[in-house]
Amino acid sequence: MTRNTMIDGWYPVSLASQLDAHGRRTALMGEPIAVRRGEDGNAQVTGGNGRDLPACIRYGHVWSSLGDPQKPLFAIPEADQPGRRLVEVGVVRVRCSPLRAVENFLDIAHFPFVHTDILGAEPHTEVQNYKVDIREDEDEVWATQVKFYQPQAAKSAEGGITTEYMYRVPAPTCSVLYKTCPPRPAEWDVITLFVQPLAEDLCDVWPWMALFDDETPMTDLIHFQQTIFVQDRSILENQIPRLLPLDPGMEIPTRADLTSVAYRRWLKRHGYTYGAQLVAQ
Amino acid sequence: MKLYDYALSPSCYKVRLMAALIGVTLDIRPVDFHPGCEHRGPELMALNPAGSIPILEDGDLVLTESSAMLVYLAAKAAPQWLGNDTAGRTARVQQWLSFSHRLTASLGAARLHEMLLRPGNIAALREQGIAALRELEAGLVEQHIRGQRFLASDRPTIADVACFPYVALAPDGGVSLDPYPAIRLWSRAVRSLEGFIEMPGIHRLHELTPAPVLKVGEA
Numbered sequence: 001m002t003r004n005t006m007i008d009g010w011y012p013v014s015l016a017s018q019l020d021a022h023g024r025r026t027a028l029m030g031e032p033i034a035v036r037r038g039e040d041g042n043a044q045v046t047g048g049n050g051r052d053l054p055a056c057i058r059y060g061h062v063w064s065s066l067g068d069p070q071k072p073l074f075a076i077p078e079a080d081q082p083g084r085r086l087v088e089v090g091v092v093r094v095r096c097s098p099l100r101a102v103e104n105f106l107d108i109a110h111f112p113f114v115h116t117d118i119l120g121a122e123p124h125t126e127v128q129n130y131k132v133d134i135r136e137d138e139d140e141v142w143a144t145q146v147k148f149y150q151p152q153a154a155k156s157a158e159g160g161i162t163t164e165y166m167y168r169v170p171a172p173t174c175s176v177l178y179k180t181c182p183p184r185p186a187e188w189d190v191i192t193l194f195v196q197p198l199a200e201d202l203c204d205v206w207p208w209m210a211l212f213d214d215e216t217p218m219t220d221l222i223h224f225q226q227t228i229f230v231q232d233r234s235i236l237e238n239q240i241p242r243l244l245p246l247d248p249g250m251e252i253p254t255r256a257d258l259t260s261v262a263y264r265r266w267l268k269r270h271g272y273t274y275g276a277q278l279v280a281q
Numbered sequence: 282m283k284l285y286d287y288a289l290s291p292s293c294y295k296v297r298l299m300a301a302l303i304g305v306t307l308d309i310r311p312v313d314f315h316p317g318c319e320h321r322g323p324e325l326m327a328l329n330p331a332g333s334i335p336i337l338e339d340g341d342l343v344l345t346e347s348s349a350m351l352v353y354l355a356a357k358a359a360p361q362w363l364g365n366d367t368a369g370r371t372a373r374v375q376q377w378l379s380f381s382h383r384l385t386a387s388l389g390a391a392r393l394h395e396m397l398l399r400p401g402n403i404a405a406l407r408e409q410g411i412a413a414l415r416e417l418e419a420g421l422v423e424q425h426i427r428g429q430r431f432l433a434s435d436r437p438t439i440a441d442v443a444c445f446p447y448v449a450l451a452p453d454g455g456v457s458l459d460p461y462p463a464i465r466l467w468s469r470a471v472r473s474l475e476g477f478i479e480m481p482g483i484h485r486l487h488e489l490t491p492a493p494v495l496k497v498g499e500a
Contacts, residue, residue, distance in 0.1 A: 015316060018316065088316060089316075090315050090316030090317075090397075091316070091397070091398060092396060092397065093395060093396055093397070093398055095395070095455070113487075116485065204398075217311070218313070219311040219312065219313040219317070219319070220311055222313060222316075222317075223287070223288040223289075223311050226288060226289055226315070226481075227288050227289070227481050228481075230289055230396075230481035230482055231481045231482070233396070233453070233481075233482065234452065234453065234482050234484075237452070
């Protein structure tokens with residue numbers, strides 16, 4: 001058994017705003033952990049054997065690691081821009097591989113069928129060509145120039161528009177989506193999917209957003225994103241095989257799946273295989 | 282009419298679905314149930330001491346039980362949905378309305394446990410949910426033998442709207458609907474109704490492509 005290279009990564013384990021001295025019991029990659037607010041106001045995370053785990057608070061969440069993180073949590077510079085509304089969407093548990101949760105987030109081809117009349121609608125099902133690369137300097141997967149016709153792309157969108165996206169995978173179980181911002185065309189809305197791996201086939205998903213939208217009530221923003229994610233949930237729980245296959249042979253990707261192909265290649269290159277299936281069966 | 286609503290709540294969806302099926306427009310007031318627990322805050326607790334949603338307000342009338350909301354909407358806008366034309370049918374509708382609480386307490390609680398991490402004994406909740414599904418399956422089979430597609434009649438009533446959401450969402454709580462063919466047929470019949478709306482986890486019916494017609498020698 002090779003060492004789990006994902007052990008040194010940062011993972012979301014709680015909403016920072018809901019952290020109290022009593023704390024919550026949860027798990028990280030099979031190990032029970034406890035998360036609480038310490039007397040100094042900082043987050044404290046304890047592992048299964050009582051050892052202190054690394055902890056930091058960023059992007060509305062508490063982050064921790066079972067190992068020894070070699071670098072700080074990835075940066076989202078836009079999150080610190082003044083004027084953005086930070087939306088804590090809250091946790092949703094899904095019985096699926098944490099990697100499958102991220103892969104689904106990267107896919108746009110399913111919009112007209114799963115998020116019908118919100119993020120897509122027939123007959124506008126075509127995924128136009130877009131660019132994907134694994135950026136060596138940042139060590140991240142990026143998909144750019146992604147365009148899709150959407151009937152109601154965001155809560156702040158009136159009617160159908162062609163929305164442009166950029167997708168970014170800065171960590172194996174996290175993705176950041178940059179999306180056309182209807183009220184501020186020069187800026188991008190930031191929508192993230194932070195996934196806490198509980199087991200190889202079970203995860204807690206913490207969506208979070210940093211939007212330019214001064215009009216929409218906060219509860220509407222939360223409900224919009226929860227609606228989208230729970231539409232995905234039933235699909236994710238029925239994907240077979242449950243673990244994400246990293247070797248060719250199990251599935252036949254199409255051109256629209258370029259981001260998924262790059263994501264799987266990047267996972268395999270780093271040995272990020274917690275929640276993955278290595279040899280096609 | 283104002284509905285205190287949560288997009289992911291099957292009980293709130295009952296009221297939205299009923300209103301959509303009979304063409305009533307609701308004024309939706311979203312409640313931050315998760316993660317904000319707004320339903321347990323002072324404003325909503327003053328309106329509903331039980332601390333639950335949905336809450337339906339119409340002038341002086343404040344309703345906090347979803348079955349009462351279905352009765353109210355139907356009585357006001359589409360009385361044929363009450364299914365109260367005979368003593369037997371009236372009683373049958375009431376029987377299923379009461380039964381629907383068992384679905385909420387079992388399948389609904391299993392779903393909250395599995396999806397939003399609410400506390401509960403998941404094995405016991407699933408067992409109770411399966412018992413309720415078996416009873417519903419038997420009831421629907423008897424209806425088929427009587428030549429009726431819906432729970433209390435050959436046309437849909439508030440009984441169907443009351444039972445449909447938690448049943449359709451059973452897989453969210455880890456309870457499969459595969460063993461229940463009559464329930465699946467009924468779910469199809471409900472989803473085919475004119476004006477039907479979906480909620481996350483309940484998908485609309487996609488149009489069936491016509492069966493291929495093969496001519497002799499083509500196969």
